[in-house]
Ligand SMILES: [Zn+2]
């Protein structure tokens with residue numbers, strides 16, 4: 001249908017890109033500029049990858065491939081104005097591998113072209129912000145979660161926390177009768193304490209500041225400690241309320257029934273229990 005001919009090779013029966021046939025065009029210019037290697041910044045500890053200044057967690061091979069593909073996609077520049085890249089496939093890549101085969105789908109003056117290309121990658125190792133803080137032991141606040149009974153829902157909650165605050169939890173340290181959640185900000189510590197309060201309801205929280213120092217400008221600095229005690233008592237438990245010892249007889253949604261040493265029964269609102277329960 002076209003009566004144009006290629007100024008380079010003289011072909012008359014080929015798809016044309018301006019004055020060149022598509023083959024000559026690709027031979028001369030290629031689809032993309034393959035000049036400098038594409039840099040991937042990766043945390044050597046947790047394999048998070050930096051994408052446009054932000055650390056992205058990588059939890060599977062598929063995610064790894066997907067993130068690197070996105071970086072390649074945004075780094076590859078079309079060789080000429082006539083080329084627009086439609087898609088890039090990255091079938092296989094290992095971390096720290098310097099050459100990668102990609103499949104580029106592009107339009108060249110409207111003609112759909114697919115080409116396998118080998119690109120160069122450089123890998124820069126940099127600690128992500130979480131691993132950096134972890135390495136430096138830098139945490140701003142601690143939620144000290146303690147409970148009467150270690151139940152499965154508390155274990156599951158720990159897992160949930162990691163998912164909810166992936167960038168803010170520096171470490172969860174197992175302690176006797178509970179765990180300490182070390183976090184990057186007071187705000188996150190208070191949010192975690194609030195989540196526990198909402199879910200387990202009978203919870204006693206106390207805030208305090210540790211290692212307090214006065215800064216030059218007179219402001220006090222120090223780590224926020226939130227003690228969160230989940231009072232998940234069961235029937236038959238021994239309990240001290242307002243300095244008196246009891247056995248838990250019964251638990252309801254709003255009250256707890258206690259028996260003292262002389263066998264007398266006391267009904268207490270759970271809100272009162274939270275106030276009156278002794279430290280340990
Ligand atoms: Zn030609």
Ligand SMILES: [Zn+2]
Nearest residue numbers: 043046128131
């Ligand atoms: Zn990391």
